[in-house]
Amino acid sequence: MSQVAASVAADVSTQAPGTGEAFNVSDLIMHHITNANEIEIPFTHYAIPLPRIHIAGLDLSITKHVVMMWVACAILFGLARLAVRRANDPVPTGWRNGFEMLIKYLRDEIVRKTIGHDGDKYLSYLLTCFFFIWTCNMLGLVPSMSTPTSNIAVTATLAIVAFVVIQLAGMIKFGVGGHLKNIVPGGMPRWIYPIMIPVEVLGLFTKPFALCIRLFANMTAGHVVILGLISLIFILKSAWVATVSVPFALFIFVLELLVCFIQAFIFTTLVSTFIGMSVHPSH
């Protein structure tokens, strides 16, 4: 078994002719997926090192994914500025029209249906979730940039913020004790409570955890598939593989565009549903 594993590893890191360095698939994929402390300039081998900041033992250095999140913020800020130009026109046109379509859909179909009539309080947070996650996901598809949301720290932070908002929503409306009582659905026979209470409390934590893992795994898996398909050309060391590999990789790429939107939409819909469950518990 160990000989099989060794020969598989040797096959994977084949020699690329003319360059003198071995082509290692897993190294390439890891390099593109994981975070780094420098930004590469495309089409060269130079990289700009980024400042490493350590405060009180915590590693708060500026890494590639942090810079990508700033780029996402800048893009969203610019698009929002475009969207509110001529905001007093009665008929929306251009960017404003597009944004208004999306925002109206989210507000009417998702937020108001799940949280109810007082859903507008949470609208700014939920819209931020949606547009930020969508932009971060799409950034990974641009050739020289990487996806911030393929970093589990980023998705874990988004999930923790969602958890805090969900609990605060319940606690503001019902008080701390009232919210804790609402976690377990009412109207059940008394003997079921010792089973239901641990299950529901565990459910409080697994739901944001699932949000985190779903977003992280979707983003990472898509990029790994695209990189793996293109690397197939180099592993098999034949240019003819490109006739199959590149169209298939293109198909997966277009699917990734759809997946970026769907994952942002699902994150927002689920956070909205959980807030609705906190604010309107079943009695």
Place this chain on the structure above:
Amino acid sequence: MDPRGLAFLGAGLGAGLALIGAGMGIGRLAASAMDGIARQPQSAGTIQTAMLIAAGLIEGVALFALVICFLLSAK
């Protein structure tokens, strides 16, 4: 048997089996969505939205399994 080889084997088998489940689940989901749209074409928009949400959730479960397989193969 080399434990590293067994880890890779486990990762591969686990990913394959998990994705069989996901494929079957999303296939059934798509079939019922098609039935619903065929019966009532005017609710196609609502059904499509619900279908996408359910597909995303099922895929999330499948990707849980994939993450565990990645962890196994990175050992």
